[in-house]
Amino acid sequence: xxxxxxxxxxxxxxxxxxxxxxxxxxxxxxxRMNLDGLSTEVIGIVLSLYYVGLLIGALYSTSLIKRAGHxxxxxxxxxxxxxxxxxxxxxxxxxxxxxxxxxxxxxxxxAFTAMESWLSDSSSKETRGQVLAIxxxxxxxxxxxxQFLINxxxxxxxxxxxxxxxLMCIAVIPVVMSRHAGPILEEFSSMSLRLLYKRSPLGVVxxxxxxxxxSAIFNLLPVFARGVDITGFQLSLYxxxxxxxxxxxxxxxxxxxxxxxxxxxxxxxxxxxxSAGISITILASLGIIWAVxxxxxxxxxxxxxTYPLSISExxxxxxxxxxxSAMSSMILAFAVGGILGPxxxxxxxxxxxGSALFYFxxxxxxxxxxxxxxxxxxxxxxxxDEQEQFVMQGSVITSAVELDPRTEYHEPQHLPRxxxxxxxxxxxxxxxxxxxxxxxxxxxxxxxxxAVAKALVVLPNINAVNLYQTLSNxxxxxxxxxxxxxxxxxxxxxxxxxxxxxTNLS
Numbered sequence: 001x002x003x004x005x006x007x008x009x010x011x012x013x014x015x016x017x018x019x020x021x022x023x024x025x026x027x028x029x030x031x032r033m034n035l036d037g038l039s040t041e042v043i044g045i046v047l048s049l050y051y052v053g054l055l056i057g058a059l060y061s062t063s064l065i066k067r068a069g070h071x072x073x074x075x076x077x078x079x080x081x082x083x084x085x086x087x088x089x090x091x092x093x094x095x096x097x098x099x100x101x102x103x104x105x106x107x108x109x110x111a112f113t114a115m116e117s118w119l120s121d122s123s124s125k126e127t128r129g130q131v132l133a134i135x136x137x138x139x140x141x142x143x144x145x146x147q148f149l150i151n152x153x154x155x156x157x158x159x160x161x162x163x164x165x166x167l168m169c170i171a172v173i174p175v176v177m178s179r180h181a182g183p184i185l186e187e188f189s190s191m192s193l194r195l196l197y198k199r200s201p202l203g204v205v206x207x208x209x210x211x212x213x214x215s216a217i218f219n220l221l222p223v224f225a226r227g228v229d230i231t232g233f234q235l236s237l238y239x240x241x242x243x244x245x246x247x248x249x250x251x252x253x254x255x256x257x258x259x260x261x262x263x264x265x266x267x268x269x270x271x272x273x274x275s276a277g278i279s280i281t282i283l284a285s286l287g288i289i290w291a292v293x294x295x296x297x298x299x300x301x302x303x304x305x306t307y308p309l310s311i312s313e314x315x316x317x318x319x320x321x322x323x324x325s326a327m328s329s330m331i332l333a334f335a336v337g338g339i340l341g342p343x344x345x346x347x348x349x350x351x352x353x354g355s356a357l358f359y360f361x362x363x364x365x366x367x368x369x370x371x372x373x374x375x376x377x378x379x380x381x382x383x384x385d386e387q388e389q390f391v392m393q394g395s396v397i398t399s400a401v402e403l404d405p406r407t408e409y410h411e412p413q414h415l416p417r418x419x420x421x422x423x424x425x426x427x428x429x430x431x432x433x434x435x436x437x438x439x440x441x442x443x444x445x446x447x448x449x450x451a452v453a454k455a456l457v458v459l460p461n462i463n464a465v466n467l468y469q470t471l472s473n474x475x476x477x478x479x480x481x482x483x484x485x486x487x488x489x490x491x492x493x494x495x496x497x498x499x500x501x502x503t504n505l506s
Contacts, residue, residue, distance in 0.1 A: 023146025044346020053105025203314025211337020227354030249301030
C-alpha cells in the first residue's frame with residue numbers, strides 16, 4: 001500500500017489543491033452575492049446551475065478522456081475552471097456567474113472522472129478500498145482548509161476570486177509533471193433509471209432526495225449564517241463544523257448500517273437530522289452559538305451520509321455484475337436533486353427568511369422518512385449478512401465507481417490507444433474484419449484481445465453473440481473468461497451468452 005500511495009502522491013496533491021480552491025469558491029460565491037444585494041432566489045438559481053454543469057460533465061467526460069487522454073483532459077478542464085472563476089471577478093452579474101457555474105461544474109466533473117479512473121487503474125483488488133478512503137479524506141481536507149482562505153481578504157474584494165483561480169491553476173502542475181501516462185478508460189453500459197427504480201425504489205428516491213438536501217445545505221449555509229451574524233473567521237469555523245460532521249459521522253452511521261436493517265438506520269438518521277436542523281433556528285435566536293455549531297455538524301453529517309446509505313440500499317438489491325452500470329443512474333438521480341435543491345430552498349428563504357432553510361430541509365427529510373416507512377411495509381428487509389458493506393462516499397464527487405470495493409474488480413488493461421482506436425475504425429467499415437482482428441490479438445495475448453472485445457461489444461454494428469462465438473471457437477479454454485469480460489461491459493448480455501457454450505458452436 002505504501003508503494004501505491006507514493007505512486008499516487010502527485011495525484012492526491014493535485015486533488016487537495018484543487019479542492020482547496022473549490023472550498024474557497026463554494027463559500028465565497030453565496031457570501032459575495034449576498035453582499036451585492038442579490039435576492040436569495042437569484043442566489044439559489046446561480047448555485048443550482050453548478051449541478052447542471054456537473055451532470056453534463058458526467059455524461060461527456062468519458063468521451064473527452066478518450067479523445068485527449070487523462071492528463072490533457074484534466075489539465076484543460078481544470079484550467080478552464082480556473083478561467084471561469086477569474087471571469088467572475090471581472091463583473092458582478094448574476095447571469096455571468098450562473099454561466100460560469102455551469103462551466104465550473106462541467107470542468108470539475110471531468111476532472112474527477114479523470115482522477116478516479118486513474119486511481120482505479122493504479123490500485124489492486126486488495127488496495128482499492130484503502131485508496132478510496134484516502135481519496136475521500138483528501139477531498140474533505142481540501143474543502144475544509146479551502147474555506148478558511150476567505151479570511152485572507154474581504155469578500156467584497158476580487159482578490160479571493162484570484163486566489164481561487166491561482167489554486168486551480170497550481171493544481172494542474174503535480175499531475176502534468178507526473179511520470180504516470182494515465183490508464184485506458186473502460187466503457188461501462190448504464191442501467192436505466194426506470195429499471196433501477198423497479199429494482200430499488202428507495203435507493204433511487206433517496207439518491208434524488210440526498211442530492212436536494214446536500215446541495216441546498218452546503219450551498220446556502222453561508223447565507224443562513226450571515227442572517228444570524230456568523231461572519232468572518234467564525235463563518236469559516238461554522239462551515240468547518242459542517243464539513244467535519246460530514247466526515248466524522250460516516251464512521252458511526254456506516255457501523256450501524258452494516259449491523260442493523262439499513263432502512264431502519266436511514267429512518268432514524270432522518271428523524272434525528274430533521275430535529276437537529278429545526279433546533280438550529282431556535283438556538284440561533286437564543287444566541288447559543290456553540291450549540292448551533294454542534295447541531296449543524298450533526299444535521300450536515302447525517303445529510304452527507306444519506307447519499308452513501310442510498311447507494312448501499314440500491315446495491316443490496318443488485319447482482320455484483322450490475323453494480324457499476326447502476327452507479328451512473330444513481331449519480332444522475334443525485335445530480336438532478338442537486339439542481340433542484342438550492343433553488344427550491346432559496347424560494348422558501350426568500351419568502352420566509354433565512355431560518356426557512358432548515359424547516360425546508362426538515363420537511364424534505366421527514367417526507368423521505370415517510371417513504372422509507374412505506375417501503376418497509378411493502379418489502380421485507382434483507383438478512384443482515386446479505387447486505388452490502390457501507391462505503392464512505394463524498395457527495396461532491398462522482399462516487400468513485402471503479403474504486404468501490406463492492407463492485408467487481410477488473411484488471412486494468414494497459415493497451416496502446418492506437419490498437420483500440422484502429423480496431424474501432426476497422427469495425428465501422430467492416431465488423432467481421434474487426435472481430436477477426438480481435439481474435440488474432442487474443443491468440444497473441446489474451447488481455448489485449450479482451451480489451452479490444454470490450455471496446456467492440458458496445459458498438460451498434462457488432463453482433464455481441466457472434467463476437468463471443470468467434471472468440472470461443474478460437475479459444476475454447478478461455479470461454480468463461482471471455483463471457484465474463486463481455487458481460488462486465490454489457491450486463492444485459494448475461495442471459496443470451498449463458499445459452500452459448502463452446503460445445504454447441506459450429
